[in-house]
Amino acid sequence: MKPLVLALQFMTRLPLPAIAADAHDFGRAIRWFPAAGLVVGGGIAGAAWLGLRHDPWAGALLALLAWAWLTGGLHLDGLGDIADAAGAAHGDRHRLSAVLADPHIGSFGVIAICLQLAAKLVLLRLALEDHSPWPLVLILMLARIGPLVWTLILPPLHEGMGTTFRAGAKVWVVAAWLAPLAAITVCVEPAMLLALPTIPLWAWWLRRRIGGISGDGHGAGIELAESAALAFWVFAG
Structure with missing residues (x-):
């Protein structure tokens, strides 16, 4: 069970x-x-x-705080880095690489992170008005199928954990997770499955604008897939 423990340590x-x-x-x-x-x-x-024992706003706030704490802000950091790189590089791949390697955050990154947190808070509030919170588990699982897909279909931007993970990403692994998750989601909250196209769309955007996948790309994609699933749950559920 080492790989499972390592996944939990990493994520x-x-x-x-x-x-x-x-x-x-x-x-x-x-x-x-x-x-x-x-x-x-x-x-x-x-x-x-x-939080729902008080009201939906308290539930949304506690959920968002737990989201940030349990993940350590890892994926938000990736979203901020990708936003900075895409906003500042202007198509220059060398500048893009330099921005991605810079540990400091810029204005594009700050805006992206703030908008993401605000979107999640509002969407959580709307979802908890009429729904049980437990389908949130499905959203978190769905978004984390993304890295398996992106590792399979995108070239790595540089050597690192992303290239190490390529050895473990297999088509059968994607199928093994996606099939039961989709079956459960159809029975519980089928609208969430409308977020699945976010995964290949993010791969297309990364290839076009960034050139490949990195840890930042994985983190940003997870954040966007989570928000998309939340939005479909609220507005199409």
Whole structure:
């Protein structure tokens, strides 16, 4: 179960014990990203349920705080970096790489993160008005199927964890997660499945504007897929 523990360590802030692992274990960790979504989604839904005992706004705020804490803001950081790179590079791939490597955040990144947090807060509030919070688990799992797909179909921007994960991303793994998740979602909140095209659309945008996939691309894509699933749940459910 090393890959599962590594996936949880990589994708969450949960206090887990350090384990000895090699490159093979790290490569297979990506197969368990949707499971990490299950864990994070359970925490978010639980926080929303607690807040709902007061009112939907409290539920939305507690859910958003749990979302940020459990993920450590990892995916928001990726969204900010991609926004900075896309906004400042103006088509220059060398400048784009430099912006992505810069640890400082710029105005594009700040705007993107603020808009994302505001969108999630409002969408959570609207969702919790009429729905149980527990389908949030499905959103978190759905979004984390994205990295499996993006790793398969996009070239890596540079050497790193992204190239390590390529060894573990397989078509059968995508199918093994997507089939049961889609079946459950159809029975619970089918509108969420309308967000699935976000995954290939993000791959198309990354190839066109960025040139490939990186950790930042994965993080930004997860954030966007989550917001899309939330929006379809609220407005098409």
